[in-house]
Amino acid sequence: MGKKADIDWGKLGFEYMKTDLRYISVWKDGKWDEGKLTEDNMVSISEASTVIHYGQSCFEGLKAYTTKEGKIQLFRPDLNAERMNESCDKLLMPHVPEEKFIDAVMQVVKANEKYVPPYGSGATLYIRPYLMGVGHNIGVKPAPEYIFGVFCIPVGPYFKDGVSPCNYIVLDDYDRAAPHGTGGNKVGGNYAASLQAHAVAAEKGFADCIYLDPATHTKIEEIGAANFFGITKNDEFITPKSPSILPSITKRSLLYIAEHYLKMPVYEKEVLIDEIDQFKEAGACGTAAVITPIGGIHYKDNLHVFHSETEVGPITQKLYDLLLGIQLGDVEAPKGWIFEVK
Known part of the structure; x- marks a missing residue:
């Protein structure tokens, strides 16, 4: 080098x-x-x-x-x-x-x-x-x-002092994408449309907003520009399924790691905002941060706290360590995941 x-x-x-x-x-x-x-x-x-x-x-x-x-x-x-x-x-x-x-x-x-x-x-x-x-x-x-x-x-690293939880807010007045629109694609307009909602969430003291499905406003879709996942009290890994969610490569990788490395049941399915108490841990995942643990979600004047507002949940930490370890070459990667630059 x-x-x-x-x-x-x-x-x-x-x-x-x-x-x-x-x-x-x-x-x-x-x-x-x-x-x-x-x-x-x-x-x-x-x-x-x-x-x-x-x-x-x-x-x-x-x-x-x-x-x-x-x-x-x-x-x-x-x-x-x-x-x-x-x-x-x-x-x-x-x-x-x-x-x-x-x-x-x-x-x-x-x-x-x-x-x-x-x-x-x-x-x-x-x-x-x-x-x-x-x-x-x-x-x-x-x-x-x-x-x-x-x-x-x-x-630089997304978290300067180690991985730490963030709190998010559901803003019912904003949609990230339209039903049958461009939500499942990484196009510029999706991000322009998210700027106002992000600013409102930040003004209220939250890391970003949680977008519910645009048709019924009952199901979690995305968290800012990241995908959502939750760990149930039965140690299941669940992430929302919807055609207007951007298919995150990080999320796809976490589904595989949870199932094959941690032997957890994994599901992609609808996640109702009214049923978030089924999760003992939750996170947002994407390229920049890998995983951002979710401390709590503010919805209808109530802050629902998952594992902790200050500490990372144990399964979330394991998922983070395994995925980052694969990316850095410290953990053996599944076949075809790593491309060496020569």
């Missing part, structure tokens, strides 16, 4: 930092070009680009990790490629072939190797692939051209 960048890894947050190289590829006349690495971190597009006016865009988020032996590895990037193409189907954008997607991510990580935080620092390299409709187009229709890009930034 070469020399690392002069960065205080322990002080990193989750903020943009220009790294050396990023990847850009253009789709035009029905096909993708070869793509290239560039030092330029500015993207120039037509003022009539579909992404600006009609929100034709999607993105992904994944990380690169340094193992104890100094190897750099990716965690399930094939699932990010798969999910991006599901978003493309929803927004009538051309697929990025899985091989092209993974190759682009690999190129970017390799080209910015000095920014991949060392093992034991708690920091990781966050990778952001994106796809957007560009070109001259003012009508409400798919764009004539597309840009697929990938850049990366080193980011």
Whole structure:
């Protein structure tokens, strides 16, 4: 491994930092070009680009990790490629072939190797692939051209002082997505639509808001930009099932780990907000934090506390340790989960 960048890894947050190289590829006349690495971190597009006016865009988020032996590895990037193409189907954008997607991510990580935080620092390299409709187009229709890009930034641990619980609030006045809408896809508009609700939750002193299903407002769907899971008093791992939930790769991995590593019964099914007392532990899961334990949920003027507002539940902690251990190479991974960057 070469020399690392002069960065205080322990002080990193989750903020943009220009790294050396990023990847850009253009789709035009029905096909993708070869793509290239560039030092330029500015993207120039037509003022009539579909992404600006009609929100034709999607993105992904994944990380690169340094193992104890100094190897750099990716965690399930094939699932990010798969999910991006599901978003493309929803927004009538051309697929990025899985091989092209993974190759682009690999190129970017390799080209910015000095920014991949060392093992034991708690920091990781966050990778952001994106796809957007560009070109001259003012009508409400798919764009004539597309840009697929990938850049990366080193980011600090989500929890500076170890994993700690957060409290959330149910806001009945806000929906994250419409029934049969884009909730199951990682598209920009979903996140723009969540900003106001997040601000209201933060003003009230909560980490974020919990979104109920948009049709009936009786079932838990998502927690901010993360997926929900709960551990029942019978030690079952349960996570909500709905077409308007973004299919989290972290959640998919936790379902497997709970079942195969911890031998727990696992279920994806409807989770009624009125039945949260069945859970002795609960959490939010996603790429950034891996797992954020939920201390309590505020609903109808009542704060329902799970395991504790200050301590992490034992099963949640085990799940966190196992998944992070797999990502860092300290725990043996299921076949096909790890892609080494060479």
